[in-house]
Amino acid sequence: MARVVAWWLDCLRAWLTDLATNTSSAIQLEQTKVLHSLLTFILHWCLLSVLLWLASKVFHGIEFKSNGALWLSALLLGFANAVIRPVFIVFTLPLTLLTFGFFLLVINALMLLLVAALVPGFKVSGFWTAFFAGLLISALSLVIDIATSSGVSTVVPAPHGSGTMV
16 A cells, blocks of 8 residues: 555656746645645545555445445545545534543544445444444544645745734
């Protein structure tokens, strides 16, 4: 898997280098941003697919009938986590605060159950399987994010001067 990703990145770097020699700097910068975003999306999708596959091997209540179901489940779970999960978090904020954030684990389980209901070929046997699988996926995703982060954060300086801040 690491060799495939390394090969992919080498091909992308070669293509970006070729683009750099044939385009203006403004177009090159825009293309680089778009390609970086696309590559980040594809890598997160692959990572989520691997984590879902791993969860299906750890928990017997999670089953994929085909590789297509696995890939589609990862894609829909990423969409659900990006769009639907924040809405759930806002609506359940009092309960989340009351439980010191532990209700977020329930929301993770609900996202897995939602995706299992939508994707034919993806089966989750029950709530507790989804709960612990969501916990595993979240924990491993956090570990991978920490291990792969560069440690450099982008800080935007606060404006200063004689103006009034609103």
